[in-house]
Amino acid sequence: MPKIPGIRRGMPHEVGLGLLTLLLLALVTTAFPRFLVIDNVKSLFDDTALLIMLAVGEMFVILTRGIDLSVAANAALTGMVVALFNAHYPGAGIVPVLVIAIVMGAALGLVNGLLVWRVRIPSIVVTLGTLSVYRGCVYLVSGGAWVNSGQMSPFFLSFVRVPILGVSVLSWIGILVAVLAWAYLRYAISGRNLYAAGNNPNAAAYAGIDVGRMQCLAFVLSGAIAGLAGYLWVARFAVAYTDVASGFELQVIAACVIGGVSITGGVGGVLGVVLGGLFLGIIKNALPVVGISPFFQMAVSGLVITIAVILNAGTYRKSHGRKILERSEATS
């Protein structure tokens, strides 16, 4: 069973997923010891840090029974805006860059949230629209041009690469986001209400929780994280252009689902999402090492995702049929 904070039960979903991830890692490494080369591991962490951050943001939205298809487009737009900002004000320093990234990401998330909450459009429709709008805006603000590493300040590029205890700042930020999200969902009243609103909106209304507002909040959180990830992405790959992270939202959602976040809302946790992200990251990084043709890699990772989702769905299959007969009268 997927985990929900505050509940103690047998073997949570996370343990199984963690074991599966370790098994996968062990298999790949035994066959190809090259896989665990330091550089490769570092790049695995840096790759998955972005995936995990975005997936944690996505989880907020899915917990409230929504879906955010615009996270990657949000990251691309915010990434482009901070890259342009940096190109125009090369001496501004890292703080304004981070602030702009987070605030702008949150604002883009707020647009989604308000459309879902106030205009009552289903989130899949809203974010399908804003996904294209945000992508289009990248083109508008950049005029279709790339911002290359030559136009970026040294601090802008190096911030994500500074190693602390041998781990890059990028990975540390991923860890920080995960820890903060975990603490928020476990200890903050609004964090708890996200679970309540998604688990049973009807009961939430009776308990005085404004479900629409919770959905909006989830989009703002998801947007803020996407904005931050946008800067990190652009800095890491040292280039900003229209197609940054194109299609990445699907991997983000896959990481959530593999991590045990229920698409029907109210169930899931940060630990699961982190493991789901690592699992996907390992597959993605292992496939080339194992020597699977790039043409097949997409199909293989898709297959693995589908299998993980099916296994996940199994844990939700409830016994159908209501209990009406008195226990002593039940005939089967």
Next chain:
Amino acid sequence: MSEPLLSLSGVTKSFAGVHALVKGEIDLYSGEVTALIGENGAGKSTLVKILTGVHQADGGEIRMEGAPVRIGSADQAGRLGISAIHQEAVVFDDLSVAENIFVTDRPRKHGMVDWATMRERARVILDELDPRIDPRMPMRQLSVAQKHLVQIARALSNEARIVIMDEPTAALSHREVEELFTIVRRLKAEGRAILFISHKFEEVFDLADRYAVFRDGAAVGHGLIQDVSRDQLISLMVGRSVDQVFPKAAVPIGEELFRVDGLSRGEEFADISFALRRGEILGVYGLVGAGRSEVMQAIFGLTRADRGEINLEGRSLAIGSPEDAITSGIAYVPEDRQIQGGILRFPIASNIALPSLSHLSHRGFMRRSDERALAEDYVRELQIKTSGVSQRLEELSGGNQQKVVIGKWLATHPRVLIMDEPTKGIDVGAKTAVYRLMGEMVAKGLGIIMVSSELPEVMGMADRILVMRRGRLRATFTRAEATPESIVKAATDA
């Protein structure tokens, strides 16, 4: 005891033009249990929703200890000390018991949820109710009775002065009901005012100090329980003269048409056997959750029975899907018109033609004009008020929507028509039109099985009445034998 703790007068509420509450009036007293009685649709649930702040009244006055109050939100209701225990346990299945209890007011330390304190306080409250419940358990693992207890625990944690119990015993066993009542008596002794909603007269007389009866959204009577008899309560509930509303046509009853033998399915229902004759309306009465719809869904092939036999005109039927049922000549007008019955955004023509598409099509294709012609036939025959068959179903009134759904099934030329709550949520005039239609259908030799929770409807329209309780058939009455008392007794006696 002279002044009520909470007093409602002249409260009104309508939804999209339909009046749910026209004269909501009730007084609740500290240390007393007031039973609210009424048929389905009498306005009880609306009253509960207004009291708990989920809906706001359109008009009228709510006073607490004499002072007017406004209940604008669930939060405000909580602050006023109003807490509710709902029939379908309104809980968070995947959150812990402790969090379910404190969901409106989680204990905090430095602004953060204090899980240790929450668990301790939950433990203390639960010890008095049911020590077997672990505050860390996910809600999903509890029985319905235990879920009710958790809701009571929530009321206790809020120090609620007014506790509303909306049919809390509907899904409980006899012993669980006893345990619940012990707790209710304790709440009462502590000086809380309790609003107890129940269909079961035994419970009302056992537990309540006062009663209030609602009918068609209005308060029609109230007083002390010791001054009233069960028959008086029933006549207050039912009220109107039966003949006006129910135009029961005298139709000769023919030979046996349809027969069910020993139908059982899991924990839903067991040993259901009955027969239906040509020209007969067979009423199936029971409380909500008695298993009536489950039986009909199994007959129609929506679910599969474990055991039992179904015969139509002497032939044994193997029904594995609704398609089989439709081909065999069985049609099912489901309870929820808007979700199961029709497709609201489709035009009338498409709705009516939907189950008949295989007859209408030629080699897999169909002509629009055939669809329209079929629909126009039924619009004429059923006198559906519409601007035309291309009008969308959602634009019609509830009564006309129901006629479309009935027409859709008549178009499949059924011999047995199952109608689940055929007049739910439509106004009295439209009800009478549906009843008249039922008369015309049986006059043509159909048999109708009418599932209904409305006693007057069952007594007014059915030739024979089956009563179900807890998944079993408990009694059969002919039209002549049936009295409200005997039917209600069979449906409720534990």
